[in-house]
Amino acid sequence: MIKDLEIREATLEDLTEITSIFRDTVRAINSRDYSEKQIDVWSSGADDTEIWENRINDLYFIVAEFKNEIVGFAHITKGCNLDGLYVHKNYQRRTIGSKLLRIAESHIMAEGYEVINADSSITSVDFFDSHYFEQIKKQKKSYKGKGFAYSIFSKEL
Ligand SMILES: CC(C)(COP(=O)(O)OP(=O)(O)OC[C@H]1O[C@@H](n2cnc3c(N)ncnc32)[C@H](O)[C@@H]1OP(=O)(O)O)[C@@H](O)C(=O)NCCC(=O)NCCS
Secondary structure, X not given: OOOOOEEEEOOHHHHHHHHHHHHHHHHXXXXXXXXXXXXXXXXXXXXXXXXXXXXXXXXXXXXXXXXXXXXXXXXXXXXXXXXXXXXXXXXXXXXXXXXXXXXXXXXXXXXXXXXXXXEEEHHHHHHHHHOOOEEEEEEEEEEOOEEEEEEEEXXXX
């Protein structure tokens, strides 16, 4: 568990740190559950700078900072969909994901929604289970021509 973790809204100055975490976490952590080719395609999303800029500008996008280093981030789309949640590969299982989720849930509730939805990778199923989400269904989505298995989770707030 990490004390002195600060959660704040992201700015464009955080772009490089955010995309590095995304790339490294997908390669180091999600690679347990997906093929090498899938991981290459997924992690290449880190290079789509304009998409990340738009996310930071347009979405509720938060980062967790520890000793001036970003160690995780989350963003919400369509009011109540937790669309991305990534923790630095060297800071896994130290409650950072739980804290980001809690702040995201507070934001969603403050916006008047009574439910939170999340697309979960195979890797994060146990995380959402442990936070009382219900698995709605398993699906496959296509990203850059590759198929990815994932689950849709939901929870009443
Ligand atoms: C999913 C993720 C965000 C969780 O962040 P985290 O900071 O490691 O999670 P926490 O430390 O808050 O975990 C809280 C609880 O969730 C459960 N949990 C989290 N990761 C788990 C894992 N890999 N296996 C089993 N249980 C897990 C545990 O119950 C854990 O409590 P414990 O450590 O006391 O046992 C992180 O593992 C991650 O970045 N994964 C890769 C990216 C990803 O797949 N994101 C999901 C959206 S696509």
